[in-house]
Amino acid sequence: MTAMSARDYEPAPVAEPAISALQPRLRRARPLLPLLPLFAFLALFFFFPVGQILSLSLFDQSGAITSANFAKAFSDPLYFDVLLITFKIAGWTTVISVVGGFPVAYYLANAAPHSRNALVIWVLLPFWTSFLVRTFAWMILLGRNGAVNQLLLALGIVDAPASLIFNLTGTLIGMSHAMLPLAVMTMLPVMQTIDGNLSRAAETLGAGRAQIFWRIYIPQCMPGISAAAMMVFISSLGFFITPALLGGARETMLTQVIITQIQELLNWPAASTLSVLLLAASILVFVAYDRVVGLSSLAGGSADRSARTVSAWSRILDVIGRAVVNGLGSLCAGIGAVFAWLLPARAFRGLGRGSSLALFLIVVAFLLIPTLFVIPASFTPGNAVQANPGGFSLRWYEAVFASSDWTSAAWNSLVVGLASGAVALVLGTMAAFAMAWNRFPGKTAALAVILSPLIVPRIVIAVALFFLYSKLELVGTVTGLVIAHAVLAVPYVVITVMAVLATYDRRLDQAAAVMGASRWQTLRRITLPIIKPGLLSAFLFAFVTSFDELTVALFLTGGSFNTLPRQMWSDLLLQINPTLAAVATLLLVLMTGLLFLNERFRRSAGRH
Amino acid sequence: MPDHSFVRNGISRRGLLGGGAGLIAAPFIIRPASAAERITVADPGGVYVTGFTPAFYAPFRKTGAELVNVSRDSEPTSQVKAQVDAKSYVWDVVSITLSSRKLLSDAGLLEPLQFSGADYDELLPLAKQPDWLGTNVYGSVLGYRTDNMKARPSNWADFYDVARFPGRRALPKSPIHTLEGALLADGVDPKKLYPLDVDRAFKKLDTIKPHIAVWWTSFTQTTQLLQSGEVDFLPSSNARIQAAIDNGAPVEIIWDGGLYGMEGWAIPKGCPRAELAKKFIASCANGERQALYTKALAYGPTNQTAFKFIDPARAKQLPTEPANFSKLIPSNDEWWGANKDKMFERFNAWLLRS
Known part of the structure; x- marks a missing residue:
């Protein structure tokens, strides 16, 4: 039973007369049908318009065909340097987010279900504070006179204010703060589906805790880890506001240079050329990542790997990888043995649990820091947001409620977020099923295609969609913005759902089928309930992508209707003022309150 | 809270409750400025709205024409280009800097303007461009x-x-x-x-x-x-x-x-509502009106007669106040x-x- 592959599970052909030789082929392609809606959607609203804009890289500004744009980009070392810096920043952000996110996801996955859901809400808090507010909060907190430096000075850790900002450190703090929830929420659903019996079996066979962790647990987490790393890395490539505000002279992202080309210089061919370079370089990294880490782990288990003719190169890497994991296991086992020898067994077990709790608390505290600053700032009596507000006033809340701008912007953002989240969830989940449960040629390429909306700078997507929308009469419409946001959000859905499906035990479906359930019944009653945590994460990512999106909304609506990030941007024009902190606090309370209520209802519903 | 506050900017509650139908209907609900006597003006938002509303928008609305003000991106040059190239005019008037004007003008993306009259003659020379009128320094x-x-x-x-x-x-x-x-x-x-x-x-x-x-x-x-x-x-x-x-x-x-x-107004080339848009722009040359925005916005009027209407303490903070201006x-x-x-x-x- 265990060796049953996806192919065996194909329902028996129900006496279909063989009309043509084409039919078996079509039948084999049928499992891939769920990919079609997403590919059609992306073809129309992403590849066609964006391809048109990117093809500008082949023309000069007068419209004649030329290779000069690429020649220039390659000959100028500036662009290569900026590309390297971009990848370096994205790489470090990925390492920090995945390493920091792992203990959080681990702790949550192993907590009792009801407390887990309550704890997840804390991890999600940063999502509800707009990236603009968060970035400015870090600016104030990490500054020379900021709270963090004051604390360090008071504790005597430093003698003079430390340089925590306007350098690589500040950039990485801001970026990994933004990316940690994404990493946690991608790894968590995978960890939740891990079969604890395997660890117990290993224990029975005499493996130590460290050995079990490194050799049994971690390999099972790999789909989640590799999905998280990929999403964080690719999302980080597109960041520019955080590095621009928290970085120093050298923290220049390629996206920023592309924006300058589009907006300051009105040089679309140059911007297209750089976007093509960014896309090409990202795909190279993607392919290399696939070779080394193996997206196959994400896309349906390591069986993929042995089936393929593995190159010597990846076999060597595989051996190295195994050696590293085994080595770490032995090392930790050794250290553990020393502790176990020093401490009584119960204390040792307590220590293990305690340290996992401590790591969880440290990371969550980091996630909460800007929030803890935003809430007091919203009660500032004065006009400026300061490190020490001094006093208490509700005037900024009154200002928010007095102006219909904020309420209508919030309403618009909510509507667009829910609608685009729903579109992305349906299209993305269908595609994820086809991707996760089928082996087909060009699967890695298909994944690269699905991920590309994350890599192409949003300003390029915005310009491209504007031209398409002007033909479709969608400029300035809610529908247009919903579609655009669904394009940006759908990669998150596909990856998150694929990651959960990778660890899904398909024997459950087979069991249901044996009991006489139809495919639809199996899906609705067995599969979907089990992968629900993953679907919820996916929807949440999609919703937040839209809820916090500024560039595309600004360009496509031309300001004809306001969204929250747009309203915040406008409010930030002259200075960061406490209205923004009040709005952020309200959002935080509202969203967290909704999640708590939802959790309460779910629990009481479950009891009856 | 009055219900209309949700409708104001486009998405109605009914539109949402109608689910899919509401979304499909939405394009018709919020078509940008298409009425004959209505223009859409894009400004930088925030404190500019606070300043420009009493100075420019309210007096123009009193003339009977409709004016909708929207917020633009900080550097809207590519948006203007996209609108002109696609002939999809979301904006009829847009606020851009003098240097963005240069960029857009060279690319042939701005509607030519021809103004005259007492208010116009009083403007600083740089504020009078063939396709742009400077409102603030x-x-x-x-x-x-x-x-x-x-x-x-x-x-x-x-x-x-x-x-x-x-x-x-x-x-x-x-x-x-x-x-x-x-x-x-x-x-x-x-x-x-x-x-x-x-x-x-x-x-x-x-x-x-x-x-x-x-x-x-x-x-x-x-x-x-x-x-x-x-x-x-x-x-x-x-x-x-x-x-x-x-x-x-x-x-x-x-x-x-x-x-x-300087920052000032321009019209995207080929805009179908250019005539009304020009009327609006011409009205912004008036010194007394310019004086009004300086209460909220610390920028200098391009019409020096504005200083007759500005509090001397505030004037000292503005770039075109004669003593300051002579140093720039x-x-x-x-x-x-x-x-x-x-x-x-x-x-x-x-x-x-x-």
Whole structure:
């Protein structure tokens, strides 16, 4: 039973007369049908318009065909340097987010279900504070006179204010703060589906805790880890506001240079050329990542790997990888043995649990820091947001409620977020099923295609969609913005759902089928309930992508209707003022309150 | 809360409750300005709306025409290009800087304007362009903390003199006006600033580079930097420095050796509502109306008669107040228009080399 592959599970052909030789082929392609809606959607609203804009890289500004744009980009070392810096920043952000996110996801996955859901809400808090507010909060907190430096000075850790900002450190703090929830929420659903019996079996066979962790647990987490790393890395490539505000002279992202080309210089061919370079370089990294880490782990288990003719190169890497994991296991086992020898067994077990709790608390505290600053700032009596507000006033809340701008912007953002989240969830989940449960040629390429909306700078997507929308009469419409946001959000859905499906035990479906359930019944009653945590994460990512999106909304609506990030941007024009902190606090309370209520209802519903 | 507040900007509750049907119907609900006597004006949002509404929007609405104001991106040049190229006019009037005008005008993306009359004749010469009308002047000036700077600086040379004027400094992560500052500090005659001696500017910049604590990227940031004392001495727009002063920070503006630019109205080329849009733009040349926006916005009217209607204490904070204006140097957009791309590349490369 265990060796049953996806192919065996194909329902028996129900006496279909063989009309043509084409039919078996079509039948084999049928499992891939769920990919079609997403590919059609992306073809129309992403590849066609964006391809048109990117093809500008082949023309000069007068419209004649030329290779000069690429020649220039390659000959100028500036662009290569900026590309390297971009990848370096994205790489470090990925390492920090995945390493920091792992203990959080681990702790949550192993907590009792009801407390887990309550704890997840804390991890999600940063999502509800707009990236603009968060970035400015870090600016104030990490500054020379900021709270963090004051604390360090008071504790005597430093003698003079430390340089925590306007350098690589500040950039990485801001970026990994933004990316940690994404990493946690991608790894968590995978960890939740891990079969604890395997660890117990290993224990029975005499493996130590460290050995079990490194050799049994971690390999099972790999789909989640590799999905998280990929999403964080690719999302980080597109960041520019955080590095621009928290970085120093050298923290220049390629996206920023592309924006300058589009907006300051009105040089679309140059911007297209750089976007093509960014896309090409990202795909190279993607392919290399696939070779080394193996997206196959994400896309349906390591069986993929042995089936393929593995190159010597990846076999060597595989051996190295195994050696590293085994080595770490032995090392930790050794250290553990020393502790176990020093401490009584119960204390040792307590220590293990305690340290996992401590790591969880440290990371969550980091996630909460800007929030803890935003809430007091919203009660500032004065006009400026300061490190020490001094006093208490509700005037900024009154200002928010007095102006219909904020309420209508919030309403618009909510509507667009829910609608685009729903579109992305349906299209993305269908595609994820086809991707996760089928082996087909060009699967890695298909994944690269699905991920590309994350890599192409949003300003390029915005310009491209504007031209398409002007033909479709969608400029300035809610529908247009919903579609655009669904394009940006759908990669998150596909990856998150694929990651959960990778660890899904398909024997459950087979069991249901044996009991006489139809495919639809199996899906609705067995599969979907089990992968629900993953679907919820996916929807949440999609919703937040839209809820916090500024560039595309600004360009496509031309300001004809306001969204929250747009309203915040406008409010930030002259200075960061406490209205923004009040709005952020309200959002935080509202969203967290909704999640708590939802959790309460779910629990009481479950009891009856 | 009254229900209409949700409807105002487009998405009605019924539209949402109707689910899919509401979304499909939405394009018809919020078609941008299509009525005959209605124009859509794009401004930078925020405090500009507070200033421009009593000054420009309200009086124009009184004439019987409809005017909708929307907020634009900080640098809307590509949006104008997209709208003209696609012939999809979301905006009828858009606020752009004098240097963006140069860029768009050279690309043939702006509707020609021909104005005349008493109000128009009173405008500063630079405010009267063939396809653009300047409404406000901003100063690109130095500001410093009076408490942290032991000696009081008075010009660009002092910004570069870290020995006599110790303090933390910031510069924009952009060559615009940064190169001018370097040349002024190096003793170039303000009247012979352009064409910029670029090599000399970068050589001077080399000397200050190690002393720059922050390379700022957004104007909002500069208010915060001065306000919190993160930085003691930086160039920014006068309104951003003024915001820190208004919040009670011990900060002063140095007008001497500052540069000035303008913001104003333009019409995307081929706009079907250009006639009404022109009427609106013409009405913004009036000095008395310009005086009204200065209550909210610390920028200088382009019509000097406005100062008859401005409180003298406020006038002292504005770039076109005669005493301030005499110290400012016009930014040369012709030169920047021809050299901007090369300067951005060179500046970025210079920053990365350290």
